[in-house]
Amino acid sequence: MLTFQSIGSGSSGNSYYLQTDQGALLIDAGIAERKFRKLTREYGISLGKVTAILVTHHHIDHIRTLGILNQKDGMPVYMTEETKKGIFLNRYIGKKPRIETVTTIYKGSTIRLLGMEITPFSVPHDSRDNVGFLISHDNVRLCIVTDCGHWTDEIERYVSQATHLVLESNYDPDMLAKGPYPVVLQNRIRNGQGHLSNPQAAEVIARHCDHLKTIWLCHLSEQNNTPQLALAAAKQAAGNALTNIIALDREKPSKQYDLEELTLF
Ligand SMILES: [Zn+2]
Numbered sequence: 001m002l003t004f005q006s007i008g009s010g011s012s013g014n015s016y017y018l019q020t021d022q023g024a025l026l027i028d029a030g031i032a033e034r035k036f037r038k039l040t041r042e043y044g045i046s047l048g049k050v051t052a053i054l055v056t057h058h059h060i061d062h063i064r065t066l067g068i069l070n071q072k073d074g075m076p077v078y079m080t081e082e083t084k085k086g087i088f089l090n091r092y093i094g095k096k097p098r099i100e101t102v103t104t105i106y107k108g109s110t111i112r113l114l115g116m117e118i119t120p121f122s123v124p125h126d127s128r129d130n131v132g133f134l135i136s137h138d139n140v141r142l143c144i145v146t147d148c149g150h151w152t153d154e155i156e157r158y159v160s161q162a163t164h165l166v167l168e169s170n171y172d173p174d175m176l177a178k179g180p181y182p183v184v185l186q187n188r189i190r191n192g193q194g195h196l197s198n199p200q201a202a203e204v205i206a207r208h209c210d211h212l213k214t215i216w217l218c219h220l221s222e223q224n225n226t227p228q229l230a231l232a233a234a235k236q237a238a239g240n241a242l243t244n245i246i247a248l249d250r251e252k253p254s255k256q257y258d259l260e261e262l263t264l265f
């Protein structure tokens, strides 16, 4: 069994919950503590089962509660050396994980946790470092790509192996250009080191929908996107493919998806 659940996805906080028969882990811990505990309680998400937090990168919307969950709840942390530096050298980050509970992970090098094989890979973004993950369990291969400035051959190779994909679809280019963000910030988002747009995500979907059972669109911008626009672009790209396409909610947990069951159709 492998289940996937988004607890929140977007600039106000990212966190995904993965569970196997051996336990659970989090990908990122970016939701503020009170909200995170309230949501997990209300949606019956068992934090007691979590024995690892994997971190994509050190931006605050991905690590806001990392130190707290590590120190209060005893959850060990897994991240790359550069992300570790990004956190430990940043004096604005209050509570940091205890260094002796941090395991360094390496791009292209697979680790085994809770019956899953997890391989981090490089994703370009304006942080010290950023990784995506390919997570394999039995016949399921879940790939997670978020905060992606531009697509690369390396990402393409990992996504080609996936049966399920969590893919950033951050902004609609028109909404970004006409929206409230100053041009400097607009350029930071679309300059190739920021975020992936709906049309860029759609290109990926057009190439890969045939082997993907489910695609969750993640990290949708509140100001520069709507779930309707992101879904419309993705579904048009998928054409007649049977892929299930879902836009993750920014503020609310998704349902808990059983990925093996989703692989059966
Ligand atoms: Zn980021």
Ligand SMILES: [Zn+2]
Pocket (backbone or CB within 6 Å): 010, 011, 014, 059, 061, 062, 147, 219
């Ligand atoms: Zn982010």
